Amino acid sequence: MKTSLQNFAFILLFGALLLGCKEQVKEQETSQPNIVLFLVDDMGWQDTSVPFWNKRTPFNDLYRTPNMERLAAEGMKFTQAYATPVCSPTRISLITGMNAARHRVTNWTLHKNAIQPMENNHQTLGFPKWNTNGINPQNNRDSLAVYATPFPQILKDAGYFTVHTGKAHFGAIGTPGENPLNLGFDVNIAGHAAGAPESYYGMQNFGNGKKGKEIWAVPGLEKYHGKDIFLTEALTQEALQKLDSKPDQKPFFLYMAHYAVHTPIMGDPRFVQGYLDKGLDSTEAKYASMVEGMDKSLGDIMDYLEEKQLTENTIILFMSDNGGLSAVARGGEPHTHNKPLASGKGSIYEGGIREPMLVKWPGKTTPGSVTNTPVIIEDFFPTILEMAGVENPEVVQMVDGQSFTSLLQGDDISADNRPFFWHYPNEWGPEGPGIDAFSAIRLGDWKLIYFHKNQQMELYNIKEDIGETQNKVGEHPEKVEELANILMEHLNAVDAQMPFDKATGEQIPWPNATQP
Known part of the structure; x- marks a missing residue:
């Protein structure tokens, strides 16, 4: 009898220990944060009611983005x-952590092995065969793709359920990078x-x-065909449905790329x-409605997290992929839609590269906080x-980005x-201020631009002159030399490509080889 009681007690103790171990494993599994990366396409720095400057502008009063306001109030705003x-x-750059000069996908991709028609037809410059095929996650010797380990694959290997929604644009037609399922995503929506x-x-x-x-x-959105629904809404509905179907105990990574x-x-x-009703012309009214629809998607995702009691364990990052469109297709005067920033999409001026960015990391970021420290897209990697708690991941590429988690805390x-670099030995198509082949560097408050076509330099103090209206090249030759040398060293270090002069066949000189 005593032996039976001892055996029974042992069984109970063993069961309790086993249950405790399972609960501990469950707690470890759920401790990884969910992550939402919300990326907007072509959204300008001021296409929002959230001011990303030191004051509001008329654009901030034009757009309605209450959910961006909500996210800013709950997290951190990045002004640069x-x-x-x-x-x-x-x-x-986002999914590899590489600077564009290094990965060489320096223009927009579409057709395999083909540079863009406007590059072939340029009057004075010949352009290099950049990595027109985009990213290649497989080591299959594609000479026109960058071989790299994408971070969604690393998250997937770390136990995340990974969902891609919306615009991919990682690789050309017929290449592995065309399909997000080859880049570490469990699900690809559209x-x-x-x-x-x-x-x-x-x-x-x-x-x-x-x-x-x-x-x-x-x-991939056939079930919405013929229905009165906007693409932004359809993508949001699909994404949330996929999160509902995720495996139990797995954290999720949602890449919401509208x-x-x-x-x-x-x-x-x-x-x-x-x-x-506000008096906007038809084009600008349509554009503003698209912005507000995007914002509603953000709000729907935040509401979903609250309803599922996931808010406290979910990080939200909000970013745009380039400056706001202004050169073509918009209403009103071209190149003015991002004022006081100069120009827009396609330009190396601030209107083409400065983005609205918000991050909420529960328990880490102070609600309503602001940082003026610059960050760049490769830092997201x-x-x-x-x-996600991934330490020392194995990757095949050199990562240029630097973590900004300390800023968030x-x-x-x-x-x-810390220098920031841009390199575009390419032709975008539309004309406008700063829309050209260029290399550029920002260090501290100073920004130096080297335009390839005329081999001229421009120098601006961004802190004092956010609109880049006063070229300081003649006033600060020592700063030009300093920045040009750092820029050239970077371009050499990453084996950057340069255009060539069609008339002479000679490569365009490196920045420090040209007098301003």
């Missing part, structure tokens, strides 16, 4: 966040090679069935009338992995000694 001037370079939708309207099947436009038709607010500018019927970090 940078990307590249066009989409694919930013997206490749992502493919093209960087814009043929239509935002479900009633138009998002462009499917339109002869000659097959490349641009948004894939096609909005990229062209074609098509009004979101839910919001457009309010902007027409090490930051997100650090947030309130550390005051000086950026005076």
Whole structure:
């Protein structure tokens, strides 16, 4: 009898220990934070009611983005966040942590092995064969793709359920990088090679069935075809449904990469009338409605997290992939839609590269906090992995980005000694201020731009002259020399490509080889 009681007690004790171990494992599994990366396409620094400057502007009073306001109130606002001037370079830097000069996907991708037609047709410059095929996660010797380990794959290997939603634009048609499922995502919703939708309207099947436009038709949303729904809303609904189906105990990474607010500018019927009532012309009213529709998506995701009691264990990062479109397709005067910033998408001036950025990291970021420390798109790679608790990940590429987690936790970090680099040995197409082939550096308050076509330099003090109206090249030759040398050293170190002069066949000189 005593032996039976002892055995029974042992069984109870063993069961309790086993249950405790399971609970401990469960706690460890759920301690990893969920992560939402909300990336908007072509959204300008001021396409929001949240001011990212030291004062409000008329643009901040024009747009309605209450959920961005909500996120800013709950997290940290970055006033000097940078990307590249066009989409694919930013997206490749984002998922590889590499600077664009290093990964060489320096222009937007679409067709395999082909540089863009406007590059072939440039009057004075010949352009290098950049990595037109985008990212290649497989070591299959594609000479026109960057071989790299994307961070979604690292998260997936660390136990995350990874969901891609919306615009991909990581690789050319017919390459591995075309499909987000090859980049570490468990689920791909509507992502493919093209960087814009043929239509935002479900009633138009998002462009499917339109002869000659097959490349641009948004894939995988057939259940919404013929329905009165805007693309932004359809993508949001699909993303949240996929989160509902995720495996138990797995943290999730949701990459919410909207096609909005990229062209074609098509009004979101839910919001457009309010902007027409404000007196905006038809194009600008449609554009503003697309911004508000994007903001509603952000709010829907935040509401979902609250309803599922996931708010306290979910990080939200908000960013745009390049400056706001201003050179073409907009209403009003070109190159003015990002004032006081100069120019817009495609330009090396601040209007082309400075982005709205917000981050909420529960328990880490102080609600309503602001940082003026500059960060750049490749910094997201090490930051997100650090947030996820991934230490020393194995990657095949050299990572240029630096984690900004310390900023999020309130550390005051000086950026005076950290240079930021941009390199675009390419042709975008539209004309406008700062829209050209260039290399550039920002160090502290100073920004130096080297334009390849005329081999001229421009120097600006961004702190004093945010609109880049006063070229200081003649006044500060020592600063020009200092920055040009640092820029040249970086371009040499990453084996950057340069255009060549069609008339002479000679490569455009490096920055320090040219007198301003």
